[in-house]
Amino acid sequence: MTIGQVTYLDGPESVQLKAYDLPAPDDGDVLAEIVRANVCGSELHIWRGEHPHIDNGVLGHEALCRVVETGGEVRDSAGNMLSAGDLIVPAYFATCGECVQCGRGNHQYCENAYKYWSRSPDEWPHFHGTFGTHYYVHEDQYMYRVPPDIDETAAAAANCALSQVIHGLDEVQVTMDETVVIQGAGGLGLNAAAVATEIGAETIVVDGVAKRLERAREFGADHTIDLTEYDTVEARRDRVHELTDGLGADVAVEVTGVPAALDEGFQLLGKGGRYLVMGNIIPGKEATIDPGRAVRKSINVTMTMRYAPTRLNDALTFLSKHGDDYPFGELVDASYPLSDVDSALRDSANREVTRATLVTE
Numbered sequence: 001m002t003i004g005q006v007t008y009l010d011g012p013e014s015v016q017l018k019a020y021d022l023p024a025p026d027d028g029d030v031l032a033e034i035v036r037a038n039v040c041g042s043e044l045h046i047w048r049g050e051h052p053h054i055d056n057g058v059l060g061h062e063a064l065c066r067v068v069e070t071g072g073e074v075r076d077s078a079g080n081m082l083s084a085g086d087l088i089v090p091a092y093f094a095t096c097g098e099c100v101q102c103g104r105g106n107h108q109y110c111e112n113a114y115k116y117w118s119r120s121p122d123e124w125p126h127f128h129g130t131f132g133t134h135y136y137v138h139e140d141q142y143m144y145r146v147p148p149d150i151d152e153t154a155a156a157a158a159n160c161a162l163s164q165v166i167h168g169l170d171e172v173q174v175t176m177d178e179t180v181v182i183q184g185a186g187g188l189g190l191n192a193a194a195v196a197t198e199i200g201a202e203t204i205v206v207d208g209v210a211k212r213l214e215r216a217r218e219f220g221a222d223h224t225i226d227l228t229e230y231d232t233v234e235a236r237r238d239r240v241h242e243l244t245d246g247l248g249a250d251v252a253v254e255v256t257g258v259p260a261a262l263d264e265g266f267q268l269l270g271k272g273g274r275y276l277v278m279g280n281i282i283p284g285k286e287a288t289i290d291p292g293r294a295v296r297k298s299i300n301v302t303m304t305m306r307y308a309p310t311r312l313n314d315a316l317t318f319l320s321k322h323g324d325d326y327p328f329g330e331l332v333d334a335s336y337p338l339s340d341v342d343s344a345l346r347d348s349a350n351r352e353v354t355r356a357t358l359v360t361e
């Protein structure tokens with residue numbers, strides 16, 4: 001194949017497939033073909049035109065790729081030599097190594113994180129996103145070779161939710177025997193339940209959909225709280241306290257994307273609790289909080305977006321060790337050919353499917 005295709009978002013909810021000659025990779029870069037690319041919730045924000053920085057460009061960030069060609073000798077970010085045919089996962093953002101944040105070692109805050117992502121596909125090397133036949137991985141993107149024992153479906157989601165959750169839970173230093181309450185049983189919530197379980201924590205997952213709670217139990221949740229049964233904040237607060245000997249949770253993880261969840265999280269936590277907030281990523285929505293109540297419990301709040309890029313390697317290690325203990329492969333419930341990318345996006349937005357994946361015909 002010498003020509004490939006990419007999905008171009010030319011305005012809110014409007015995509016078209018565009019064809020380009022495959023680029024020969026520059027020194028240190030990799031041209032890869034897409035094995036599968038998932039439609040993530042944050043992709044839908046971009047598609048709808050809600051993202052604060054990206055309003056057009058090539059779509060797609062979650063993917064499992066196969067190396068087609070390397071620009072000279074290229075090693076992955078763990079030092080493994082890459083060659084054609086290797087499966088890899090790239091971090092979806094760039095780490096320029098030159099900005100103030102990169103200089104401080106805060107690679108997840110790189111000022112140039114989106115430098116390739118938001119480019120027009122007409123601009124070389126064209127394949128800026130993963131909703132396509134191919135993806136061009138630049139030298140300043142972390143990338144890792146995927147061990148052969150990892151399920152392909154699980155590997156395709158490693159560079160988003162799982163890496164994010166591993167990073168976040170490490171930021172709030174979850175330890176064995178602590179209680180972690182997870183607000184929301186979507187992709188991030190399920191991954192958080194599995195990772196917290198493997199750390200040895202006791203987990204409580206809160207959600208309003210019975211099917212999602214059932215899934216949460218498969219991902220390690222020790223207890224679940226159904227919003228339709230515990231239908232007030234007070235009822236949920238009381239239930240969490242009941243499950244934690246009256247103390248409240250040690251750690252809360254907000255992965256709902258619902259602004260009102262923030263104040264509720266403060267109420268589910270006990271004294272000295274740590275609150276990891278990752279679910280609300282689109283500015284413009286407001287929430288009411290009672291700061292006095294939070295301060296009186298001395299709650300430590302950590303808000304985080306993206307991940308230290310080496311977390312992607314930790315995510316692969318996690319899947320190698322524990323991937324078979326949780327139904328990661330079942331998180332994707334619908335496959336679409338690339339030519340049907342519009343339906344994949346629409347069905348995901350309408351919640352007709354939970355997690356769509358695009359495969360190249």
Ligand SMILES: [Zn+2]
Binds near residue numbers: 061062161
């Ligand atoms: Zn994502």
Ligand SMILES: [Zn+2]
Binds near residue numbers: 096097098099109113
């Ligand atoms: Zn940087």
